[in-house]
Each structure stands twice: as C-alpha cells, then as structure tokens.
Amino acid sequence: MRGTGTGRHGIAVLAALTALAAGAAGCTVRPAGADGEGGPPVRIEVPSRTPSGAPAPSRAPDGAGKPSARGGPASPRPASRVLWSPGDSGRDVRELQARLRQVAWIFHGPTGTYDDLTAKAVRGFQGRRGLPATGVTDRATWQRLVAMTREPGRWELYLMGGQPADAPDPRCRTGRVLCISKTSRTLRWMVDGRTVSTLPVRFGSEYTPTREGVFRIYWKSRHHVSTLYDSPMPYAMFFSGGQAVHFSADFAARGYAGSSHGCVNVRDEEAIARLYEQVRDGDRVVVHR
Numbered sequence: 680m681r682g683t684g685t686g687r688h689g690i691a692v693l694a695a696l697t698a699l700a701a702g703a704a705g706c707t708v709r710p711a712g713a714d715g716e717g718g719p720p721v722r723i724e725v726p727s728r729t730p731s732g733a734p735a736p737s738r739a740p741d742g743a744g745k746p747s748a749r750g751g752p753a754s755p756r757p758a759s760r761v762l763w764s765p766g767d768s769g770r771d772v773r774e775l776q777a778r779l780r781q782v783a784w785i786f787h788g789p790t791g792t793y794d795d796l797t798a799k800a801v802r803g804f805q806g807r808r809g810l811p812a813t814g815v816t817d818r819a820t821w822q823r824l825v826a827m828t829r830e831p832g833r834w835e836l837y838l839m840g841g842q843p844a845d846a847p848d849p850r851c852r853t854g855r856v857l858c859i860s861k862t863s864r865t866l867r868w869m870v871d872g873r874t875v876s877t878l879p880v881r882f883g884s885e886y887t888p889t890r891e892g893v894f895r896i897y898w899k900s901r902h903h904v905s906t907l908y909d910s911p912m913p914y915a916m917f918f919s920g921g922q923a924v925h926f927s928a929d930f931a932a933r934g935y936a937g938s939s940h941g942c943v944n945v946r947d948e949e950a951i952a953r954l955y956e957q958v959r960d961g962d963r964v965v966v967h968r
Contacts, residue, residue, distance in 0.1 A: 759817035767793040770836075775816060777831035778824050779804065787934070789836055837864075837879075844877050848967045850893060855962040857916075857924060859943055861891070862968055864935075866924065866943065868954055875957070878950050881930045883922075883941035890941070894918040894964040899955065908940060913948070914955040918964040926951045 763772055768791050776789035776797055784800040798814035805820055806812040844865035851858035851869050858867040861882060868875045882889040896916050903915035903925065915925040927944035929937050934946075943966070945951040 759819040761815055761817050762821055763793055764815040765793050765795070765798050772797070773836050774831060775801075775821075775824075777835045778828040780835070781828045781831070782824070844874075847872075847874070848965050850963075850965045850967075855959070857896075857918075857958065857962065857964045859924075859964065859966045860968075861889070861966070866945070868957065876950065876954065878945050878947060878954070880924075881927065881935060881937070881939060881944040881946070884938040887938075887940045889939070889943060889966060890919050890922060891966045891968065892919075894966070896958060896960055896962045896964060899958070899960065901955065905940075912942070914945075914951045916955065916958055924951075924964070 763775060770791065772793050773789040773791040775793075776785055776791075779785040779797070779800045780788065782804070784804050785796065787796065801816055801820065802812045802814040804810075804824065805814075808823055810820055810823065843863065844867055845860045845863040847858050847867060847869060848860070850856075851867065852872045854871065856867075856869045858869050859865075859880060860867075864880055864882070866878045866880045868877075896918055898915075898917040900915045900917070900923075901913070903912040903923075904910070905912055905921075907921065911928070912923060912925040915923040917923040922941045922943070924943040924945065926948050927939065927942075927946060930939075930944040930946040931948070945954075
C-alpha cells in the first residue's frame with residue numbers, strides 16, 4: 680500500500696520543504712541524516728534585496744565604519760609629525776640639506792637655515808615619491824630621505840662654510856688681528872683677544888696657494904678690480920703682494936667648488952662690508968693651518 684508522505688521518501692521531501700521555509704526566514708535548521716537524526720546546524724543565507732528589487736550594496740572594505748575602541752566611528756590616521764619647517768635653523772637642518780644635496784635636490788649649501796630653496800627641494804622630493812608635497816619635513820619624508828642617503832660627514836655639512844672656527848692661533852690674542860684658519864676655513868676678526876665676528880672663507884688652489892704667516896694690511900681698495908685677472912675684488916684688504924681679503928661673487932655662487940688665485944675670499948657681502956669699515960691699515964693678518 681502506498682503511504683501518504685509518511686514513508687522514508689515522504690520524510691525527506693517534507694524536510695526539504697521545511698528547510699526552504701526556514702531559510703527564507705533566515706533561520707538555522709538541522710537537515711535530517713540518513714538515520715533520521717538531526718545533523719549539525721547549517722545556516723542557509725538568502726541574499727537580501729532592496730525595496731526596488733536591486734541587489735544590496737556590497738560590504739564596505741575591512742575597517743571602514745568600524746567603531747573605535749572608545750566607541751563611535753574610527754578617527755582618520757594622524758598626520759606624520761613635523762620635524763622641521765621654514766624658519767628653522769641648526770645642525771639638523773644642515774644635515775637635511777646635505778642629504779637633499781646627495782640626491783640632487785639642492786645644489787647650494789648646506790647653510791643650516793630652512794629657507795625657500797630648502798622648502799622647494801623638500802616639496803620636489805616629496806612629490807616625486809608620492810608623499811604629500813608640503814615643503815615641510817615630517818617624519819615620513821625624513822625616513823624616506825635617510826633610507827636613500829648616507830650620513831654626511833663634516834665636509835658635506837659645512838660645504839658652504841659656516842663651520843665652527845678653530846681656537847685662535849696664539850699670535851692672534853693681542854692687538855687687532857684678522858686671524859685666518861685654513862683648517863676650519865674661517866676668518867676671525869679679533870680685537871685684544873676678543874672675537875668680534877667670524878666669517879667663512881675660501882683660499883687659493885694648489886697652484887696658486889694662499890701664503891701663510893704674519894702680515895699687515897698695507898692697502899684697502901673698496902671697488903678694486905684685478906689688473907692681472909680682470910675680475911672684481913670688492914672690499915679688498917691687501918696683506919701680501921697681490922693677495923688680499925675680499926668679497927667673491929664666485930664663492931657666493933659656487934662655494935668650495937672653486938678657489939681663488941691666492942686671495943682669501945669672503946662670500947657674505949654685507950659682513951665683509953662691515954669688516955672693511957672696521958679694519959685699518961697696519962692691522963695684522965695671521966694665516967695659519
């Protein structure tokens with residue numbers, strides 16, 4: 680005799696219909712096993728639909744809209760901490776400039792002052808590497824630059840001068856003296872053992888060396904032009920033959936990439952203009968190692 684759905688086949692059909700009904704409601708069902716016992720729970724997912732019948736939007740990316748530990752939406756990632764910006768100065772800025780020079784973003788300096796040229800170089804470096812081009816050196820910019828460069832030595836840090844002056848030569852400690860050190864490449868203007876001012880200087884080349892020793896200023900020429908090389912020598916203060924302390928536009932532009940013909944070059948025109956007014960004929964000049 681045929682059953683009315685109560686046989687084994689009927690039980691299976693009934694279970695399937697029950698599962699479909701439960702799945703539409705999003706419930707968990709236990710499909711019957713071969714022996715009639717319930718198996719492990721199975722979740723039957725039915726895609727939801729929007730009121731218009733279109734599929735629901737896809738799930739947001741991981742982390743988007745997740746609450747923070749304190750509750751509420753997660754805050755945006757904080758900006759990288761600023762290390763140096765225009766107007767700053769010091770040894771760290773000098774290192775920043777030296778490293779930018781290594782990767783050809785700066786061709787002058789280092790000067791130790793975060794000026795407009797430094798900001799422009801930082802902005803270019805950032806833009807080339809996909810960083811926010813702010814012109815301000817933050818931690819992310821610095822870490823990228825350090826990874827691409829080597830630690831600069833003393834020569835690189837003070838390529839344009841400005842390095843600490845050596846201790847004065849003993850011959851400079853009395854009277855009025857232009858005390859000039861070839862080692863630190865500096866000129867100290869000293870009066871009775873006190874340093875009035877210090878300037879970075881440049882010397883002659885191997886073939887036209889600046890003479891060393893003790894000399895005296897014997898002639899000053901405010902608008903001097905070299906008759907031998909036909910080149911301007913403003914604020915010239917002659918101390919040995921044709922050798923003088925004077926302003927050099929070439930030194931101001933190229934730094935230590937060039938050299939003089941034996942003179943002591945000064946790159947700061949305003950500073951040497953003040954010095955020129957203070958130095959007198961007869962004041963001593965000491966050029967030493």
